Amino acid sequence: MISVEEHLENILEQVHPVETRTVPVPRAHGLVTTADARSQVDLPRFDNSSMDGYAVRREDLRGASPENPVLLPVSGDVAAGDPLPREHVPGQAWRIMTGAPIPVGADAVVRVEDTDGHVREAQFRVQPEEGANIRRAGEDVRAGEVVLPAGTRVGAPQLAALVSAGVEQVEVVGPVRVVVLSTGDELVPVGEPVGPGQIVDSNGPMLEALVREAGFFPVHVGHLPDDESATKKEIKHHLDHADAIITTGGVSKGAYDIVKKVLSGEGTTEFVEVAMQPGKPQGFGVLGKRKVPVFTLPGNPVSALVSFEVFVRPALERRAGRRVSDSTTTGLVTTGWRSASDRRTYTRVRISRDVTGEYAVEPVGGAGSHLVAGLAMADALAVSGADEEEVTAGSQVELVLLRPRREIDGRLSAEESDAGTTGDGGEA
Numbered sequence: 001m002i003s004v005e006e007h008l009e010n011i012l013e014q015v016h017p018v019e020t021r022t023v024p025v026p027r028a029h030g031l032v033t034t035a036d037a038r039s040q041v042d043l044p045r046f047d048n049s050s051m052d053g054y055a056v057r058r059e060d061l062r063g064a065s066p067e068n069p070v071l072l073p074v075s076g077d078v079a080a081g082d083p084l085p086r087e088h089v090p091g092q093a094w095r096i097m098t099g100a101p102i103p104v105g106a107d108a109v110v111r112v113e114d115t116d117g118h119v120r121e122a123q124f125r126v127q128p129e130e131g132a133n134i135r136r137a138g139e140d141v142r143a144g145e146v147v148l149p150a151g152t153r154v155g156a157p158q159l160a161a162l163v164s165a166g167v168e169q170v171e172v173v174g175p176v177r178v179v180v181l182s183t184g185d186e187l188v189p190v191g192e193p194v195g196p197g198q199i200v201d202s203n204g205p206m207l208e209a210l211v212r213e214a215g216f217f218p219v220h221v222g223h224l225p226d227d228e229s230a231t232k233k234e235i236k237h238h239l240d241h242a243d244a245i246i247t248t249g250g251v252s253k254g255a256y257d258i259v260k261k262v263l264s265g266e267g268t269t270e271f272v273e274v275a276m277q278p279g280k281p282q283g284f285g286v287l288g289k290r291k292v293p294v295f296t297l298p299g300n301p302v303s304a305l306v307s308f309e310v311f312v313r314p315a316l317e318r319r320a321g322r323r324v325s326d327s328t329t330t331g332l333v334t335t336g337w338r339s340a341s342d343r344r345t346y347t348r349v350r351i352s353r354d355v356t357g358e359y360a361v362e363p364v365g366g367a368g369s370h371l372v373a374g375l376a377m378a379d380a381l382a383v384s385g386a387d388e389e390e391v392t393a394g395s396q397v398e399l400v401l402l403r404p405r406r407e408i409d410g411r412l413s414a415e416e417s418d419a420g421t422t423g424d425g426g427e428a
């Protein structure tokens with residue numbers, strides 16, 4: 001058996017980012033840039049007002065105060081979107097809206113709250129500072145400056161910055177297109193009748209969801225019978241277009257473990273036993289001209305999920321040009337469990353809060369790697385070392401979260417407030 005680290009290292013050494021391409025900015029969402037993007041314009045594009053009010057010349061309002069307001073005639077209105085800047089007339093004011101261009105010659109904006117708000121002649125109760133309530137052209141970014149450095153993953157704020165800066169196309173690491181193939185004669189696709197001895201293919205939809213949630217692109221989710229030539233043909237076909245292939249099933253010691261048979265000796269493929277529970281039988285290699293990473297995961301649903309988290313997710317992150325993160329969190333064990341000696345164990349746990357507000361965990365859903373219904377109860381996988389035979393109550397464990405933290409925290413807060421309500425009313 002090899003360690004989890006050895007297998008992961010072997011995978012990551014062979015996985016490289018997919019080719020770069022230039023795409024229209026909206027299509028870059030979720031992808032990592034490979035070149036600095038420079039602003040095409042000054043941002044803001046022109047001096048404009050940050051408040052609804054009046055554009056004035058500061059010196060025209062010398063001495064203005066609530067006790068001694070100054071009256072100025074209003075030249076007219078300037079709205080956001082007005083194409084041409086107006087000319088400021090000395091001794092007058094323009095009524096101006098947020099985002100509207102500052103009239104040439106005006107040097108401050110007085111908020112409408114500091115005036116009587118009239119449209120022909122307005123009373124001003126303050127003398128503004130020079131430049132008050134004016135957003136200056138280029139104060140955000142100047143034309144030609146880098147608005148987004150190479151190596152940034154494009155999320156919602158970055159999209160807003162790029163489109164505002166007049167950037168139309170960006171160079172990115174391409175989308176990572178993933179093919180998911182379930183194998184096994186016993187499997188029936190979702191929605192079809194399930195005969196005797198058959199089961200529904202749950203790994204397909206599960207892995208498709210994992211791939212999508214992680215920001216990669218499932219391009220084909222299919223099923224293969226236990227047939228050598230069909231399996232060979234299908235994998236060969238996907239090597240032409242996929243950026244990664246994930247198979248499940250057919251990799252242990254069974255007489256019909258076809259994946260192992262078909263891929264042994266292909267590319268760099270190796271089948272190994274990894275010192276982990278679940279997920280012991282693993283295969284990986286890069287295949288074909290395009291050196292496509294192929295992950296052959298064990299078929300048991302929990303084994304497939306754990307294998308995705310431990311090996312596939314970091315490899316796909318590298319493929320997408322992202323930094324590989326091993327960010328985990330910890331929890332306090334409230335109910336202990338036995339763990340596999342000699343193998344790193346990933347135990348499904350449910351999270352609650354201990355009195356200090358930290359995460360507290362207890363095992364949930366059973367330990368067998370076939371327990372797919374119980375898997376749905378788990379918030380996280382608790383990781384215990386190969387040298388630990390028992391995880392004791394009161395100890396801290398490392399957690400791999402299976403749901404976004406906000407979702408877990410939201411549930412915990414709701415449970416706490418429900419408990420509070422029940423507690424108050426309970427004895428009444």
Ligand SMILES: Nc1nc2c(c(=O)[nH]1)N[C@H]1C(S)=C(S)[C@@H](COP(=O)(O)OP(=O)(O)OC[C@H]3O[C@@H](n4cnc5c(N)ncnc54)[C@H](O)[C@@H]3O)O[C@H]1N2
Nearest residue numbers: 182184201202203204249250251252253280298299300303
């Ligand atoms: N003699 C041995 N037998 C087994 C060993 C071993 O070391 N010696 N290892 C066991 C372990 S651990 C695992 S994990 C499994 C892995 O087996 P395979 O990857 O070959 O997977 P299959 O045999 O095809 O399936 C295992 C199990 O999972 C169910 N399955 C498969 N695919 C799906 C799917 N897409 N959706 C839902 N369920 C699926 C399948 O019906 C089997 O019950 O091998 C052990 N055996």
Ligand code: MOO
Nearest residue numbers: 278279280303369
């Ligand atoms: O190692 Mo297997 O993946 O336990 O069920």
